[in-house]
Each structure stands twice: as structure tokens, then as C-alpha cells.
Amino acid sequence: MDSPPTPEQEPRRYGRRLFLATVAGGVSSLYWGKAAWDHVTGVISPVANAVAPILPTGGWRIYTISGHMPEFDPATWRLKIGGLVEKPLSLTYDELRALPHVQQVSTFHCVTGWTVENVHWGGVRLDDVLGPARPQASGRALRFVSMEVPYVDYLTVPQASLRDVMLAYEMDGKPLAREHGAPVRLVIPEMYGYKNVKWLQAIDVVPEAVNGYWEDLGYDRNAWVGRSNGYGT
């Protein structure tokens, strides 16, 4: 030990290199992380799909804006269709479920960057709910009102008429769970999650789309996935 160190024994400053490489890798991942992650999940998706049910989150994060998550009581819950309509409606849960049932598989994108692929939704198309109320021609937008007050959001009629927009009361083969917006939520896969209003209690036909809850806080009204909120613009 007392002999002078051989070159091989010369201490090297690997610690700072590891530190700087880790920080640099991490910070630069802000630019490549999602692409890399999407690639990885693409490669391992058969495995991931098998594992997903036992993972604690399944990829979802639950956002609420109030202190109390709404609770669904089939006895008292109604979906009210109102605003600029000829015939306001009030649907019970059973009446909603009696409407023509549709299913679709779509990907859910949150504006904060997480994504859940291949969500199986079951529910009804908006037209089947709104049609019987006979919306007036002056109504060019829809207001979706959540039981979680004061959460509301709006879609223009063309946006709401996109092929895979629906009101979902089932998710992955089961009744929509409380944290996902029971009994029924809006699903518009083309837009970020905050437009997919949970815990619906009313849909109003209104003259035009204005700011919803998150739009008042600076998010884009037209929340196209990949083309809004600072992404791809």
C-alpha cells in the first residue's frame, strides 16, 4: 500500500462523469423521452398488455378539481339535456343504457404527457342522446356539465359530431368506475383528457363554445392531441 500508485491504481474521476452523464441524459430526455418510451411500449406491448391489469395504475392518473369525488346514486342521478332544444329531457341511468349500445377502442391522451392505449369504451353516441331533444339550429355548441362543480367544458357541434365521440358508461368491459367518471363520461379521443368530461350530469345546447374549466386556466379550447397546448405548434 505504501508503494507509489501504478497508473492503473491512479484514481479516476468517474463520479462526476456519472453525475453529469445522468443529469445530461435526464434533461435531454425532455426531447426524446416520449418517443423512446412509445417505441419501447410498442415493442413490449404484448407483454405490457398482459401485465397492465396487475399494475397498480394501468397508466391512468386520476385528476379531480374539488375536495370530493362525485358519487353516483342510480336512484337520484339524471342526465339532463337542455338549453336550445325543443324538448328538454331527463334520462335515468336505465334509460341511458337502453339507447343503442356502441363500443370502441381508442387511445386516451392526457395533456401532461401520459397516454393509455387501447381503452375499450362502451356507451352511446351523442346523436342518440341529443336527437330526441331536437336541438335548435341556433345551437352551435354543447356544454358538458360535470357533477364535480364547477367543472364544465364545451365542444362545437362539428367537434361533437366526430365519428368516435361518445358518452361512455363502460370501460374495459365493466361499468365505468367512480374515479373514471361514473356513471357516464364524455369520450373524444381526438382531444386531450380535460375535454373528456367525467361524472356527467347535463348536456346543454348553447349558441357557441366558450372557455371551460381548464381553458380558463390557460389551456386551449380546441384541445387537439398533438396540435394544441404548445405541442406540435
Place this chain on the structure above:
Amino acid sequence: MKPGYVRRFSPVERLLHWVNAAGFFFLLVTGLILYLPSLSMLVSRRQTIQGIHFWGGVGWLAALAGVLLLGGRRLLATARELDSFDGDDLRWLRGRGAPQGRFNAGQKINAVLTAAFTILFGVSGLLLWFGEEDTRYRFASTVILHDGVMYVSLALLVGHLYLALIHPATRHALRGMTLGSVSADWAARHHAKWRPE
């Protein structure tokens, strides 16, 4: 100090460790409430928890910075120890037994990664917070970075807790981080090149 014992960690080193540990656990708990649906359901008040998590993180970084300032040159000397890897360290990492200093090579890597992850938690956390209100701070990958660093940190933590609390050969080291001293025999076996003052 008890006879037969030698001092391994100075008070400021221990302070740095425990401030970091306390902050990490606080942020882990509040972060999991935001992350796991079952816990989110239970606690519900997302906005409040998010604020607590964010300001807890700011407090954690500020406290760490305070300890670093307090430690000054003493902690700089510790950092130099962690920075430097000699031939024995590299041999040790390859699984061939080699005498180690006050920190073995694995402890050095753990400390270096923990420090780097603190920076990455801080950067991604600030971006998540300010990105909510301003698209200039919004990156599609921020949440992946924040979560990814969390997963790797958690894996390191599990290994760290196993070695510090359970593994019979190494758990004596916990005493060094609580009381500051370890037995001289143990030190000679595990850290043969270390010459305690």
C-alpha cells in the same frame, strides 16, 4: 466514542443524509397519492396534495442547499471521495473482492446517482408545475422523466434499505449513519483501505 469504535460519518454528512431521506419519503407519499388511482380516490383533494407535494419539493431542495452551504469544505471533501474511483473500486464492481475505502464503489455510485436524480426531480417537477400554466414550459416527456426517475430511485432505495437494515453482513453500517461510528473490526473487514482519523 466507545472503545473499539471509529467515526465514519460526520454530523453534517449525517444531516445531509437524513434531510434527503426525510424529504424523499415525504415526496414519495404525497407523490403516490397523485399517482395511484386508489390513493387518489381515498384522498381526493388533488389540488391541495399537488400544492403540498410541490412546496414540499421546494422545501426539500432548499433544505439540501442549506446543508450543503453549512457543510462547505467538509462536504466538498466528501464529494471528492465519492468522485474518485481507483483500480480496486473497478475490480470490486466486477465482483472480484478488492479492498475498499470509507465508501465502497457501490456506495459511491448510489450517492452520485442520488445526487443526479435530485437535480432531475427538481427540473422535471418545476417544469410540471409551471407547465400547467405556461406552454413554454410544457414538454411531452416531462412526466415520463419525473416518473422514470421515481422508479429508478425506488429501486435504488429498496436495495439501500435491504443492505442497511436486513443484510447481516452490512447492516452494521446503519450505526454509522445514526450514531456516526462503526466498530473498528467491521470497518477493517469492509473498508480495509480506509484509515479512520
